[in-house]
Amino acid sequence: MHIEPGLVDGAKIVLSYATAAASLGIAAKLAADTVRDSGITALALRSAIATVLVFSFFELLPHHPVGVSEVHLILGSTLFLIFGAGPAAIGLALGLLIQGLFFAPFDLPQYGMNVTTLLVPLYGVSLLAKRIIPANSPYVELKYGQALALSSAYQGGIVAWVAFWAIYGHGFEASNLASIVTFGAAYMTVVLIEPLADLGVLATAKLLRQLKGSRLVQQRVYSAAA
Numbered sequence: 001m002h003i004e005p006g007l008v009d010g011a012k013i014v015l016s017y018a019t020a021a022a023s024l025g026i027a028a029k030l031a032a033d034t035v036r037d038s039g040i041t042a043l044a045l046r047s048a049i050a051t052v053l054v055f056s057f058f059e060l061l062p063h064h065p066v067g068v069s070e071v072h073l074i075l076g077s078t079l080f081l082i083f084g085a086g087p088a089a090i091g092l093a094l095g096l097l098i099q100g101l102f103f104a105p106f107d108l109p110q111y112g113m114n115v116t117t118l119l120v121p122l123y124g125v126s127l128l129a130k131r132i133i134p135a136n137s138p139y140v141e142l143k144y145g146q147a148l149a150l151s152s153a154y155q156g157g158i159v160a161w162v163a164f165w166a167i168y169g170h171g172f173e174a175s176n177l178a179s180i181v182t183f184g185a186a187y188m189t190v191v192l193i194e195p196l197a198d199l200g201v202l203a204t205a206k207l208l209r210q211l212k213g214s215r216l217v218q219q220r221v222y223s224a225a226a
Contacts (some may be wrong), residue, residue: 002070003110003117003162004143008169015163015168016112023119030126031202034086034218043090043217047085049216050091053097058099067183068176073190074158074199076122077150078198080137082205084218085126091125092118113165122155128153135225140206147195 008016034043054074057177063072074223079088107114132146135140163180170176205211205221212222 002072002104003113003151003165004065004070004108004111007068007110008165008226012135012153012169013112016110016116016165019116020036023116024090024093026123027086027119030084030086030087030089030123033111034084038219043086045136045215046087046218047090048095048138048179050083050087050099050204051094052078053096053190054091054095056079058105064186066071066186067179067181069162069183069187071183071190073193074118076118076154076158077147077192077194078124080125080150080154080219081120081198082201082217084220085122087218089119089122092122103222107109113161113179116160117165120161121154124157125150125154140202141219142199142202144195144199147198150186151191151198155188155194159187162187186217 031043031047034046057074058072061073063070074092076088077090079091083091095113096118097111100111129150132149133142162183165178166180202221205217209222211217213219
């Protein structure tokens with residue numbers, strides 16, 4: 001999901017700098033949690049893998065302009081489940097930045113809005129996971145309903161943020177609202193795919209038990225919460 005150039009411009013874009021700073025602050029906090037639990041090497045490895053994956057999601061997977069933004073298959077909940085919130089946040093922020101620097105420089109002015117739209121819902125997913133997944137249940141035992149809840153929360157958060165930026169930029173004009181609805185309806189179709197991707201990746205991880213104890217994936221994939 002990339003906010004379209006010109007959707008928010010002029011002095012209004014300053015707000016995106018503040019929300020981006022807050023979002024990156026959240027990412028730093030999540031990264032610090034990973035260092036505390038798994039060490040700096042694990043954070044670096046998982047973040048690097050997540051960054052490559054995010055960049056691939058943006059550049060290689062199908063994406064189409066719809067309404068006020070673009071529909072992407074970002075798989076935010078999948079990144080969270082496999083790598084943890086900290087590496088997923090870093091991967092989203094860096095993958096988006098690399099794409100903007102080298103492939104889509106016209107998106108750089110919107111980076112603050114885009115990174116906010118990706119990171120705040122991820123933080124929400126990390127909080128939701130603690131509520132709906134029992135502490136004694138490893139992620140490889142995740143049920144479809146739990147995966148659907150996480151995916152819906154992440155994608156719904158993205159739609160809500162895109163709607164906020166669109167209304168902030170152009171108000172409640174009928175054409176603007178219609179574009180928001182069109183984008184939201186198209187984007188939420190991602191929820192049909194992401195839970196299946198989550199379960200498929202976790203099923204693969206379940207078969208690859210040698211990854212248990214590895215720094216490449218978060219240990220909650222295989223183990224109960226500490």
